[in-house]
Ligand SMILES: Nc1ncnc2c1ncn2[C@@H]1O[C@H](COP(=O)(O)OP(=O)(O)O)[C@@H](O)[C@H]1O
């Protein structure tokens with residue numbers, strides 16, 4: 001009897017959170033490092049389906065960097081990264097597309113569909129949803145910077161009840177061009193801004209952003225991020241992630257969080273409990289007529 005009451009209490013506790021996010025769009029960046037076991041993938045799919053069932057609109061942007069590197073190694077092609085962004089030769093681009101659009105995208109899509117969702121797997125190339133140009137004047141090869149995201153098309157899919165599952169590959173708008181490899185964190189942030197998402201959650205393989213002693217940093221603003229990048233606290237794959245969080249919150253997205261995708265049901269813990277987990281990103285406080293607007297917005 002006691003247990004039954006506890007279950008009901010869990011549901012009751014979730015009500016204010018469900019109300020807050022009802023009808024809102026949430027972008028979830030599903031990092032390659034959080035896709036490691038079939039069990040975790042199942043839990044991820046259950047979370048996404050639950051979000052949809054309680055009236056939220058999840059949009060997935062996935063990564064798969066580790067799987068790309070694995071296949072490249074088997075093919076004797078070297079992986080090269082600068083500040084967390086892969087340098088992409090033409091040969092590498094074909095592998096990137098095969099792994100992201102061909103393999104991972106379809107696996108996530110069918111898993112969600114198996115759990116009862118209406119998921120639709122696409123890449124940024126489909127209907128040129130994501131357009132890009134070469135990053136740093138071609139220094140990164142076929143790695144791109146996003147120039148445009150067709151948010152209306154994504155919103156139309158959402159309105160029709162679909163869960164878009166987006167692979168971070170962009171169209172070049174040039175015939176016979178292989179397209180662009182976009183870091184999945186960057187793609188998630190640009191998609192979230194284009195559809196004015198309420199939140200963007202980055203699922204990864206670590207508790208959140210850590211300081212030099214390994215302690216979790218609960219919340220960061222723009223200045224903190226710059227400081228920690230400069231002194232080397234934030235490095236490698238965490239660089240595009242924190243940059244993307246800052247980019248999102250200054251371009252139409254209310255909140256960005258980096259959370260531990262290795263924790264089962266981490267999405268539900270973040271959205272449906274008051275504690276929250278991981279690192280949240282806040283706009284720098286500014287006041288207007290004595291009203292701290294940014295603080296109010298950050299609290300939503
Ligand atoms: N300050 C930091 N805090 C946490 N992780 C960091 C930090 N600096 C670098 N990292 C590294 O960033 C990694 C996450 O980035 P990445 O491997 O690209 O993940 P994903 O595949 O989810 O995008 C962590 O596993 C960690 O090794």
Ligand SMILES: CC(=O)N[C@@H](CCC(=O)OP(=O)(O)O)C(=O)O
Nearest residue numbers: 032063064065085086182183184
């Ligand atoms: C340009 C660039 O860095 N592209 C990434 C795209 C995949 C990705 O970002 O995957 P994760 O999110 O799992 O790291 C890459 O080729 O690895």
